[in-house]
Amino acid sequence: MLNNLFWGLFVVVMLYMGLGVFFYIVQAKLIYFPAPTIGYTPDSIGLPYRDVFFETSDGVMISAWYVSAVDSRGVILFCHGNAGNISHRLESIEIFNALGFSVFIFDYRGYGLSQGNPDEQGTYLDAEAAWDYLTMHEGIDPGKIVIFGRSLGGVVATRLAARTSPAGLIAESTFTSVPDMAAAFYPMFPVRLLCRYMYNALEAIREVQVPVLVIHSPDDEIVPYEHGLRLFEAASEPKTFLRIKGRHNDGFLVSGTLYRNGLERFLIDAGSDRNSTQK
Numbered sequence: 001m002l003n004n005l006f007w008g009l010f011v012v013v014m015l016y017m018g019l020g021v022f023f024y025i026v027q028a029k030l031i032y033f034p035a036p037t038i039g040y041t042p043d044s045i046g047l048p049y050r051d052v053f054f055e056t057s058d059g060v061m062i063s064a065w066y067v068s069a070v071d072s073r074g075v076i077l078f079c080h081g082n083a084g085n086i087s088h089r090l091e092s093i094e095i096f097n098a099l100g101f102s103v104f105i106f107d108y109r110g111y112g113l114s115q116g117n118p119d120e121q122g123t124y125l126d127a128e129a130a131w132d133y134l135t136m137h138e139g140i141d142p143g144k145i146v147i148f149g150r151s152l153g154g155v156v157a158t159r160l161a162a163r164t165s166p167a168g169l170i171a172e173s174t175f176t177s178v179p180d181m182a183a184a185f186y187p188m189f190p191v192r193l194l195c196r197y198m199y200n201a202l203e204a205i206r207e208v209q210v211p212v213l214v215i216h217s218p219d220d221e222i223v224p225y226e227h228g229l230r231l232f233e234a235a236s237e238p239k240t241f242l243r244i245k246g247r248h249n250d251g252f253l254v255s256g257t258l259y260r261n262g263l264e265r266f267l268i269d270a271g272s273d274r275n276s277t278q279k
Helices: 002-025 027-031 090-098 120-137 152-163 178-185 201-205 225-234 257-278
Strands: 049-055 061-067 075-079 102-106 145-150 168-172 212-216 239-243
Touching: 049 120, 061 090, 061 120, 075 090, 075 120, 075 152, 090 102, 090 257, 102 120, 120 145, 120 152, 145 152, 152 168, 152 201, 168 257, 201 225, 212 225, 212 257, 225 239, 239 257
Parallel strands: 075 102, 075 145, 145 168, 168 212, 212 239
Antiparallel strands: 049 061, 061 102
16 A cells, blocks of 8 residues: 555656646747737738838847837837737737827747747847837937837836836736746746746836836736736836726727826826926
8 A cells, every 4th residue: 555655656746747847848838929920011900111120139130010100209119928920919009009109019039020039038139129220220219219018028128128218118917027927827836946937027127217107907817917016016106007907918908098098198298207307
């Protein structure tokens, strides 16, 4: 009987360790879900745009769109989430355009028409190159740029905002870190010790010195609402929290005017704060 108990425990331990090793190896597959095919483009919803390609500091060619607004009030540097590509963000582009803001949205390496394969450091380099393209090649005043990120893109956006001087930062449906998310999804494993990817937004947002808007829904079924609250608490003033409705991928649509009005108030205030600081 003791022998059977021993072998039973041995099998359980080996399965536990095996699953831990599996988690360690396949992390990238659990984080990145790129789509290579570009579907609809902004002109399909009546918005003129330009295809843009730029190179990162490590030599990767990145694909982007520059969607101009009439009498543009500024530019949104858009960092999208971990799935799909830029062609799956047309609703958001339309919202910002209706508010009078041009949008510069890029695909991370390995997404859409961008070269390479995604990894954490690579996504940061992609965002930095997008910023450099806007400010150096397009000649956009940093004080006219608001960095926006949704979900994983919120982490990328937050880190970029901590290292640049935009007019403001918007982090929507963003998690505090990958280890925090992994612990919530896999509480039975020591995932904090196994994580090779950090994406630590909580650490990055403490370094941001520009106005911050944190957007989150208590109905978010993927990123717990608590993550948004913790990010807001860690951010420096001036900061705003916008509580929206809906699930992780449709909250900005379900919330309608609540969402749009919240965005517009922040975008106007961020521009005003920047102008008053520069006087």
